[in-house]
Amino acid sequence: MSVYDFEVKDGEGNPVSLSEYEGKVLLIVNSATKCGFTPQYTELNEIYAQFNEEGFEILDFPCNQFGSQAPGTTEEITEVCRSKWLVPYAIFEKIDVNGENASPLYEYLKQEQPFTDLKGKGATALKLMLKAKDRHYKDSNDIKWNFTKFLVDRQGNVVRRFEPTEDLNDVKEAVEALL
Numbered sequence: 102m103s104v105y106d107f108e109v110k111d112g113e114g115n116p117v118s119l120s121e122y123e124g125k126v127l128l129i130v131n132s133a134t135k136c137g138f139t140p141q142y143t144e145l146n147e148i149y150a151q152f153n154e155e156g157f158e159i160l161d162f163p164c165n166q167f168g169s170q171a172p173g174t175t176e177e178i179t180e181v182c183r184s185k186w187l188v189p190y191a192i193f194e195k196i197d198v199n200g201e202n203a204s205p206l207y208e209y210l211k212q213e214q215p216f217t218d219l220k221g222k223g224a225t226a227l228k229l230m231l232k233a234k235d236r237h238y239k240d241s242n243d244i245k246w247n248f249t250k251f252l253v254d255r256q257g258n259v260v261r262r263f264e265p266t267e268d269l270n271d272v273k274e275a276v277e278a279l280l
Contacts, residue, residue, distance in 0.1 A: 103257030104129075107206045109162075110194035112179050117193070119206070119257075122158055126279045127253035128272065129160045129210065131198045131244055133170035134181045137223075138248040142186035144269040148276060149190050155280045156255070159190040162207075164198050167246050171195065198244040207244065210251045214262035215242040221266040254279050 104127065105120040128148075133139060149159050163178045165171040171178060175195045182188040198207040216239070219228050231238040231245055238245065248265035252275055260279070263272050 102209070104206070104209070104253050104259065105257040107209065109160075109196075109204070109206055112175050112192050112194060114175075114194060119160075122160075123257065124255050125156045125158050126152075126255055126276060127158050127160055127251075128276065129162070129206075129251045129253065131162050131164040131196075131207070131247060131249055132182075133164065133167065133247040134178055134185075135172065136168070136170040136247040138246070138265045139170075139186070141248050141265075141269060142182065142188055144273075146187060146189065148269070148273050151273075152276055152280060153190075157276055157280060161188065161190060161192045162198070162204070163192065163195040164244075164247065165195065166197055166199060166244075170247055198249075210259055210262075211242040211244065213259035214251060216245065216262070216264075219245065219264050219266050221264070221268050224264075224266040227266055252276065252279070 105123050107119045108116050111117050145159060163171045179192045182192055196204040227246060246265050250263040250272060251259050252261040254260050261275055
């Protein structure tokens, strides 16, 4: 099994087989437009611009499960992403990444790259917040917050998980290494 075996819905609700991305390096991210991590769009756009012509794609999945920070419809979220953050890459239908309604794609991603720990700028604050809500948060592979990223190689293998607090320069270096 690989990422290519999954079907998702685009921003207009149309089915998209991820096999359409076969042979590309992918960064799959759950996003939110009203989050402290939302400015990461700027750096993600830069990474996309630098590597897109070499076969790199970002797949953006809005998710409202963390602090209700992705309010509105998929269409409204896409409009904000395109107009305010100038997001050039694919924005898919708003999904759940955890729980009983979690996207099968995200269930697979979490299985392939389990949660290990939060590190980087803001990790301490996020750990404290998560621990206040669930002192056992470390014990599950659930997505912990907006802007968790999964890196997929050209063969569809999920090779790395980046928590939202990790430096995007590390993401950029990992993408470049796969290209």
